[in-house]
Amino acid sequence: MVLNQTTKYGLFFVGGxxxxxxxxVAIAKGKKFGxxxxxxxxxxxxxxxxxxxxxxxxxxxxxxxxxxxxxxQVKSQERREAKEVKEAAEVAVEEVKEEKxxxxxxxxxxxxxxxxxxPAVEAVAA
Numbered sequence: 148m149v150l151n152q153t154t155k156y157g158l159f160f161v162g163g164x165x166x167x168x169x170x171x172v173a174i175a176k177g178k179k180f181g182x183x184x185x186x187x188x189x190x191x192x193x194x195x196x197x198x199x200x201x202x203x204x205x206x207x208x209x210x211x212x213x214x215x216x217x218x219x220q221v222k223s224q225e226r227r228e229a230k231e232v233k234e235a236a237e238v239a240v241e242e243v244k245e246e247k248x249x250x251x252x253x254x255x256x257x258x259x260x261x262x263x264x265x266p267a268v269e270a271v272a273a
Contacts, residue, residue: 174187
């Protein structure tokens, strides 16, 4: 027999109603005899204890996870800063190299111009 989703969930709902009704009848009859109510209250208190333990464990995991995330963010920031410092150093080195190259070329050009101008200066002086 193949059940579609609607039929399957409908059967679960009806089953829940039946179990709930049986539980209500058992508790109602338990009032007369006094046997079901203490059992139900002890089961509920045990369930509450389990819930509290689970929530305490989840809270511990949350704190641990928050610590790990914070450490990861700090490491990421440190890597980013190191990368920026490295890039700034590379740019500074390139700027220094560029400044030295034109200075050498300008000096060579000035020297050549001075040598060309010397015969003209001698001719004017003579």
